[in-house]
Each structure stands twice: as structure tokens, then as C-alpha cells.
Amino acid sequence: MAMAATMMLPKLASLDHSPEIRHPYFQFSRKNPHRCLTNNGYTEQIKEPREFFTGRLGSIEYVVCRDEKGTLYAFHNVCRHHASLIASGTGKTSCFVCPYHGWTYGLDGALVKATRITGIKNFKVNEMGLVPLKVGIWGPFVLINFDGGMMPQEGLDTNGVGHEWLGSTAEILSSNGVDTSLVYVCRRVYTLECNWKVFCDNYLDGGYHVPYAHRGLASGLQLDSYSTKMYEKVSIQSCGGSTKACEQEFDRLGSKALYAFVYPNFMINRYGPWMDTNLVLPLGPRKCQVIFDYFLDPSLKGDSAFIEKSLEDSEKVQDEDIILCKAVQQGLESPAYEVGRYSPTVEMAMHHFHCLLHENLSQSFQSSR
Numbered sequence: 001m002a003m004a005a006t007m008m009l010p011k012l013a014s015l016d017h018s019p020e021i022r023h024p025y026f027q028f029s030r031k032n033p034h035r036c037l038t039n040n041g042y043t044e045q046i047k048e049p050r051e052f053f054t055g056r057l058g059s060i061e062y063v064v065c066r067d068e069k070g071t072l073y074a075f076h077n078v079c080r081h082h083a084s085l086i087a088s089g090t091g092k093t094s095c096f097v098c099p100y101h102g103w104t105y106g107l108d109g110a111l112v113k114a115t116r117i118t119g120i121k122n123f124k125v126n127e128m129g130l131v132p133l134k135v136g137i138w139g140p141f142v143l144i145n146f147d148g149g150m151m152p153q154e155g156l157d158t159n160g161v162g163h164e165w166l167g168s169t170a171e172i173l174s175s176n177g178v179d180t181s182l183v184y185v186c187r188r189v190y191t192l193e194c195n196w197k198v199f200c201d202n203y204l205d206g207g208y209h210v211p212y213a214h215r216g217l218a219s220g221l222q223l224d225s226y227s228t229k230m231y232e233k234v235s236i237q238s239c240g241g242s243t244k245a246c247e248q249e250f251d252r253l254g255s256k257a258l259y260a261f262v263y264p265n266f267m268i269n270r271y272g273p274w275m276d277t278n279l280v281l282p283l284g285p286r287k288c289q290v291i292f293d294y295f296l297d298p299s300l301k302g303d304s305a306f307i308e309k310s311l312e313d314s315e316k317v318q319d320e321d322i323i324l325c326k327a328v329q330q331g332l333e334s335p336a337y338e339v340g341r342y343s344p345t346v347e348m349a350m351h352h353f354h355c356l357l358h359e360n361l362s363q364s365f366q367s368s369r
Helices: 002-007 018-022 025-034 158-166 169-175 196-203 304-332 348-368
Strands: 037-042 051-057 060-066 072-076 090-092 111-113 134-138 141-145 183-192 221-230 234-241 256-262 266-271 274-284 287-296
Touching (some): 037 158, 060 141, 072 134, 169 234, 183 304, 196 274, 221 348, 234 348, 287 304
Antiparallel strands (some): 051 060, 051 090, 060 072, 234 256, 274 287
16 A cells, blocks of 8 residues: 555645644544554653553543552543542552542552442442553553553553554564663653644655754765655654764764654654654644653763763754744645645655545544544
């Protein structure tokens, strides 16, 4: 399918964003692309028993934890009494106590205490636990499936998680250093004045904008070696590092950079001793949040000067992209723009993303009728 669609690129107009910008369609788009296995955290956050972290994807609040035995769980982070969130942030706990009325849940999700329910009728404790979600681990990533039609209690087959999430690219990414050997460094969070798909499009243009908008980054890459390959629900862009950059000790980019986009909203960037990941979350038709997490080869974890310089260089690229994406969002809202065109030699991954999104939303619209 991907090859046939790519052959049509010279004739195709690009994605029409206007329905999402100008209509409540955003609410539908915000919910439905995420009904598949998605990355929502890292094993670093739940290394020990009783550790937990929380998050939000679209309208879904979730909590991931390990119980006293280290068993992994994920739940909707919503009290079954009057819908308050039961947990926030990250931490370590022996149970979840709702801050509203004190209902208490075990780390396995079971309701263990319901306050002031004397006289209540038809109340079944075993039916009032936290609503479970299907959760699994691949490499350093914690993955959740939010599809309500699945059976969370069955759990995810750990051996099959990589294939379900990444398809045939699981082995490709593993062989390119996307694994648990790296140490976690830090997180950066950005709020962009653009639709979430604008950020994805910018990521997926095959390096088209790099020599124009990221001259510092471009100097460290051999852009004529840039290549793009599409797989089931993943596209991988790769590019060699420049000779000049490779001569520098502890170079940030290294000899090769790999950029993997995992539909619908997650990016894995592996370069030199670094890996960073980007999770893009819609906040509205014209706003999104992008969460960057940075990982590093353990041999360099004590080199504070190198880490600081690398993060500064990365921050500069993000600042440049923030300006680009805001300008595109403003242009999309202009009456002068309806649709554009794909550059057939470089924007294959962008088109692949649009095809997956169109297929996903079309199926969801049909099933909602």
C-alpha cells in the first residue's frame, strides 16, 4: 500500500487541515487516532515496586504502577465514586487514596475502602475497582492500549508488544540502539501554537526544511544521504553525519542519525550517544504540547559539560521549529490557503502519516454512525 501511494505523490494535493481548524471535528480527531498501542511513559519511572506515574492522552487520564510484587498495571485515573482524579505526578505509594472522599484502591486497582456507604443498596465492591487498561513494555517504553473494546485483564504478551507497536521495524530499531542500555537524563516540555498534526508534518518532511531553518543542525548532517522508508505504521528517516562533525570529540550527532515516527504521535530520534523521544499531545485545534525525553550512553552520564552543550543545541532546534510551526498554523487559517502539494522525492513519510490518519478517522466515523 505504501509503495503504491508513494507512486501517486506527484499528482496528489496535501492534507486539508481546514475542517479541524474551523469546526468541532477537532474533538473527534483528538480522541480516535489514539485507539491503538501508544507510548505513554518509561521503565525508568517504575523501576521499583510501588512506584507510579500519571498522564493524560486526549480526554483520558491514566495511572501506571507496579504493585508490591513488581507486577505492572495501568488504570483510568478516575475514582469510581464521583470521578475525581485519584493520583497526580509520579511517586511511590502503597495505595491510591481519592483526595475527594477518601475512597481507597490497591495497586492492583481493587477497591479496598469506600467511606460512609452505610445503607447503600446493590453495591458490589468487586465491581467498583479502578477501570483497567492494557499495558506492556518494549525496551525502555511503557505502552498502553486505550481501546475500550480490549480486555485489559488479559495483559499484553511482552514478546508480542514490539510487533504490535512497531511491526517489522522493532528489530530495525533494536539494532540501531533503541534499547534499555541508555540512561535517562531529563525531560523538556514545549507548548506550540499549532495543531498537533502541523508538528508531525514538520517532523516528516524528509529533512526538506533543515537546510533553510536549521543551519546549525544541517552543518552536522550529510543531507544528500537523507533517506526515508515506510513500514506498517512507522516511517524511518535516516541521515549520515558530516565528516566535520565526526572529527569532533564526543560529537552529539555521531556518524548517523535515525528518526522514527510511530503513528499516531510518537517520535524516536537516535543519534551519536543520544536518544530523544517526542510525544505530541493535542491541546486544542490551534495548540499542542510536545514532551521531549532525553537518554544517553551510560559512559557519558558524568560528562556534565557535554550534556549541557548537547541539550543547548537541541533546544535551539526546538526553538526554530516552534517558530516554523506557528507560522504554518497562521497560514493554514488564511483564506488564501486550501491545500498544498507533496514534494514527491522527500515528503513520502508525511503522506504515509496522512494516509494512516485518513484511514483511521474514516473507520471511526463509520463506526460512530
